[in-house]
Amino acid sequence: MEVSDYHHRPLISDRVTVNGTVTPLALLADGRLWWSEGGQRCLSVEKEVLGFVAEGPYIIIKTLIENRDGCCSTGKLFRNDVVFQPSSQESHASWCHKLSEFIDSLGRPKRLFVFVNPFGGNKCGKKIFVDQVKPLLEAAQIQITVQETKHQLHAKEIARSLDITKYEGIVCVSGDGILVEVVNGLLERVDWDTAIKMTLGVVPAGTGNGMAKSLLDAVGDPCAVANAVLAIIRGHKRSLDVATITQGKTTIFSILMLAWGLVADIDIESEKYRWMGSARLDFYALCRFINLRQYIGCVSFVPAPGFEAYGEPTSYRGKSISKGNYSDPSEAESVKLQNLCYQGPEINVENLNWRVINGPFISVWLHNVPWGAEDTMAAPDAKFSDGYLDLIIMKNCSKLALLSLMSQLDKGGHVKSPHVTYLKVKAFILEPGPRTQDQEKEGIIDSDGEVLARGKGTYNCEQKGLMAYDKLQITVDQGLATLFTPL
Numbered sequence: 001m002e003v004s005d006y007h008h009r010p011l012i013s014d015r016v017t018v019n020g021t022v023t024p025l026a027l028l029a030d031g032r033l034w035w036s037e038g039g040q041r042c043l044s045v046e047k048e049v050l051g052f053v054a055e056g057p058y059i060i061i062k063t064l065i066e067n068r069d070g071c072c073s074t075g076k077l078f079r080n081d082v083v084f085q086p087s088s089q090e091s092h093a094s095w096c097h098k099l100s101e102f103i104d105s106l107g108r109p110k111r112l113f114v115f116v117n118p119f120g121g122n123k124c125g126k127k128i129f130v131d132q133v134k135p136l137l138e139a140a141q142i143q144i145t146v147q148e149t150k151h152q153l154h155a156k157e158i159a160r161s162l163d164i165t166k167y168e169g170i171v172c173v174s175g176d177g178i179l180v181e182v183v184n185g186l187l188e189r190v191d192w193d194t195a196i197k198m199t200l201g202v203v204p205a206g207t208g209n210g211m212a213k214s215l216l217d218a219v220g221d222p223c224a225v226a227n228a229v230l231a232i233i234r235g236h237k238r239s240l241d242v243a244t245i246t247q248g249k250t251t252i253f254s255i256l257m258l259a260w261g262l263v264a265d266i267d268i269e270s271e272k273y274r275w276m277g278s279a280r281l282d283f284y285a286l287c288r289f290i291n292l293r294q295y296i297g298c299v300s301f302v303p304a305p306g307f308e309a310y311g312e313p314t315s316y317r318g319k320s321i322s323k324g325n326y327s328d329p330s331e332a333e334s335v336k337l338q339n340l341c342y343q344g345p346e347i348n349v350e351n352l353n354w355r356v357i358n359g360p361f362i363s364v365w366l367h368n369v370p371w372g373a374e375d376t377m378a379a380p381d382a383k384f385s386d387g388y389l390d391l392i393i394m395k396n397c398s399k400l401a402l403l404s405l406m407s408q409l410d411k412g413g414h415v416k417s418p419h420v421t422y423l424k425v426k427a428f429i430l431e432p433g434p435r436t437q438d439q440e441k442e443g444i445i446d447s448d449g450e451v452l453a454r455g456k457g458t459y460n461c462e463q464k465g466l467m468a469y470d471k472l473q474i475t476v477d478q479g480l481a482t483l484f485t486p487l
C-alpha cells in the first residue's frame, strides 16, 4: 500500500482477524477502510458505512454497498456487514475511538423527525418504513421520532408547531404530498425564516415520487428506498427553490409543479378511476386525448435571461392579485396575523419586463425540478435552485403530434417538439378561462398534485379549492428550502 501522501496516511492500523483470516486493517486519512481478505478489500466510510457497533471482542462495521453486475454498477444497494477482531483490548478501544471520531467528523444528522404516510401510494408506507427505513437509520445510530399521518394536512399541522430545535432534519416516508405539506407548515410559522432552514428528506413511498426521483436521478441512482435513506444518513444538503402562489389574500407554497389544462385534468379527474390502480392515468390520458379540450386564457411571465424572445411584451397584468387596503378593521387584523407567516419574495413585480402568450392552450405546466413522477421527466432542464421555474406550454397541434410528444414524457423528449414552448421564468401570472368548445365549462388548476382551484362544470366542482378559478401570480425564492441529497 502506498502511504506516501497525506490522504493515504493511516489514522489507525493493526493486524486483525476478519472472518477467520488474519490481515492488516487500516483506516486511512481519506476515509477508506482497507484490508486484505481473499484479495484487497476497501470501503469508503463516508459512502458505504452506516455505522459500527462493538460486541465483545468484535467490531461490526454496518455497510450499505452497491451491487455490481460484473464491473458495471447497478446502483442497487445491499447490507453486508464486516466483522473484525482487533489484536488486543487497547487496539479495540482505539479502533472504536478512531471510527467514532471519523464518522462524527462527517456532519451526519443525529436526530430526525420522521413522517410516515400509511395511506400514500399502494398503502405500503408503514411497511416500507418498518422493513427498509428504520433498520438503516438504526444501523446509523440516528435517533428518530416517528409520526404516522392520520389525515390530510396532518403533516402540515405538525410542521407548523414542531419544536425544530430538537431535530436536524424532517424525513417524509411518503409521496410528494407530505413533503409539500411540511414546506407549507414551516412557512406558515412565525419563525418561518429559521424553520425553513430545517433540512428535509424524502423516501419514495407514494404514487408521485417526483422529488425523490429528481434527487436520485441527478446522480444516476435508482429511485429506491435504500438509496434515498443512505442520502439522508450521509447528510449532504442542497437548496431548493420555493414558489409562492398568490391570489388576493391567499398564499400557498409549491415545490414541484403547477398545471392547468391537459396535465391537471388527467392528474385530478382520473381520481374517479382510482379503482384501476396506476393504470388510471394512462386510461384517462387516452380519454382526454380522444376528446381533447382547449382552454381560453393567457399566461404572462418574466423570462429568465436568454428567454426574452418568447411571447409578446406586456405590462404587469396582476394588479387585482396584490394584497389591497382593508376597509374592515377586523379583516385588517386577521391579515396582520397572517402576515407573520412568510408572504413570498419582496420583489417589485410591476417594474419587471413582462411578456404574454395568449391561448387557447392544450396545457400549461410550470415545473421546479425535472421529474413530476417516477416516469415523467416533465422539465429536463429544471434545476433545484436556479431561482427559475421551467414553463412548458402546449398549444394547438394535431392528435398524432400530441400522441408522439406524450410518448416522450418519460425521457423529456417532448420539450424538443415544435409544438411545445419551453422556457424558464422568474415570475408568472395565469389567467385561466373556459374551454373553447363549451364555454359553460372551465378547468382545474393543480398545484403539486392537489387541486388548487376548480372551475365551473369540472369533476367534483361542488368542492371548493383553496383558490378561485381566476387570475393567480407565482414568484420564486431561490434556494429557500433545503433537502438531503445523494451528493
Ligand SMILES: Nc1ncnc2c1ncn2[C@@H]1O[C@H](COP(=O)(O)OP(=O)(O)OP(=O)(O)O)[C@@H](O)[C@H]1O
Residues within 6 Å of the ligand: 117, 118, 119, 120, 121, 122, 149, 150, 151, 152, 153, 154, 173, 174, 175, 176, 177, 178, 179, 181, 205, 206, 207, 208, 209, 449
Ligand atoms: N392517514 C391518512 N389518511 C388519508 N389520507 C392521508 C393520510 N395521511 C396523509 N394523507 C394524505 O395523503 C395524500 C398523499 O400523500 P403522499 O405524499 O404520501 O402520496 P402522493 O404520492 O402524493 O399521493 P397518492 O399516493 O395518494 O396518490 C396527502 O394529500 C396527505 O395529506
